[in-house]
Amino acid sequence: MKSSYKLLLLFLSVIALNSCGNADDDVNFALPNGDGLGQGKPVDDCLDLGENDLVLSIQDQYTTLPGKVSIFFKVSDSNGNPVSGLNAEQFTIYEQGRNDECFNTISTSESKARISPNSQIFSNNTLLVLDLSNSVLSSSLEELKSASISFINNVMPATTQESFKMAIYWFDGEKELHELNPLTPSKEELTAAVQGITEDISNDPSTDLYGAVIKSTERASELLVESTKGEKIGAASVVIFTDGTDQASRYTQEDAQKRVDNADPNISFFTIGLGEEIDTQVLTDLGKTSSVFAGNKDELETTFNDISDLVSERANSFYLFEYCSPKRDGSGDNNLAIQVKTGSLQGAVQTKFSANGFTGGCE
Known part of the structure; x- marks a missing residue:
């Protein structure tokens, strides 16, 4: 009996271990057949x-x-x-x-089987959310701008498509998720918005990381509802960059994590951390799809590219297959x-x- 009990515990432990870590869990399990x-x-x-x-x-x-x-x-x-x-x-x-x-x-x-453009029934939105608190603006702004532009070029299609859009937001210590550029299919518009970021953009040097997570999740959820009207299928990605921990303390880590965990399955969450002041475990949990970390600002573009590859692969893993x-x-x-x-x-x-x-x- 004791031996059987130990085997059961071992089996449950293996299951628990295999269920941990980041994974792209955006398959729509909400549909029939779980x-x-x-x-x-x-x-x-x-x-x-x-x-x-x-x-x-x-x-x-x-x-x-x-x-x-x-x-x-x-x-x-x-x-x-x-x-x-x-x-x-x-x-x-x-x-x-x-x-x-x-x-x-x-x-x-x-x-005449073919993979057809799926723009008529599929909508994919990406939210790039940038930490523009004082520590970033004073020490790594140019590297962040270069990495963000590289991210835009990698994620957005080579030719403009209405079904692939991106919006850029930023946060500091204020109780607001600031909009840098609204949702658009234009790479040029997004690039210009990033290039226009200046060191005096922020009025609050603190970091409202958990507030940014909560508000960007809410925005992604709203976009998913808007983009799936008229029998369309939608997916969204939230990509959050920070170089530190939450300092504003308006919300708790539990508040932010709950929003992420309870979000629609077709919303993916990615986090990018920079430097030694980040909490890698917190960012790994919040970036439940995937997380990457840069040890210094010189590695920032590489880490952004790593995430951009995952976001792009996710968007391009939806297929419209047709045949006669x-x-x-x-x-x-x-x-x-x-x-x-x-x-x-x-x-x-x-x-x-x-x-x-x-x-x-x-x-």
Whole structure:
């Protein structure tokens, strides 16, 4: 009995250890099927695709006459890290109609399968929140400006897209989250705003870090609601930079952490710390998606780039996959399985679609 009890404790301890640390947990678990597959479900065993190394979380799906099937989903690995850069050739489509014992493979070339721009149904917003308290302004402002501009260039698309926007905020000791630049798809506008930061921008040398976390979380939540009107899917990232700890003491660490932990699953949180006065554990907890730390101002741009890569990968891990189905009107509801392979990793998800009204002529 004692031996069994010790084994149980060991098992629970392993689970607890594996659940700690940063992870990109933005898969929309709020959707039906709390297994991370969104609107999808595990693939039928008859396909014998093996264990999933990748998770395809279906966020939305619809059909368009004369015969197009569109599936919008996010791809992540088994640890919750986003998988970006996939192309249509890495996907395999399987359909099962009422006369099929199992699924049949559909040729991606014959079905004109493609990854399409998802701007019509997807909106991604990034909030860059900068600590402009006295310690930053007096010692590392130019390095922060250079790092922030690099972040903007890495996160925002090369060509302006209305579905990818960023806003920049800053904080000091005042009871306000100051807006440096409102939400915009323009890299040039964001860059100009950062370049315009001067050493006399702040009137309060203190640091209201917890207030900034709370207010930026509230703003991200509002943006998510605004951007998902009209049946759109939305995601947001909050990126907070600081070189110290909370000094204003308007809010507690518990207040800030609770806002982060209770935020919508499609809001990711990143923190960037600079110098020796930061509390790395606090920033790791608040940056529950990922955290990075620069030992000195010369390392600042590198750390910003590390986070910008993660933010960009997250935004680009959402895919709108479309193909022309061979099913026709009268076939009713059909099962659909989509498999993706990248390197040695594979994953698949199953859903269904109605072919009512489907005819030839799909492009």
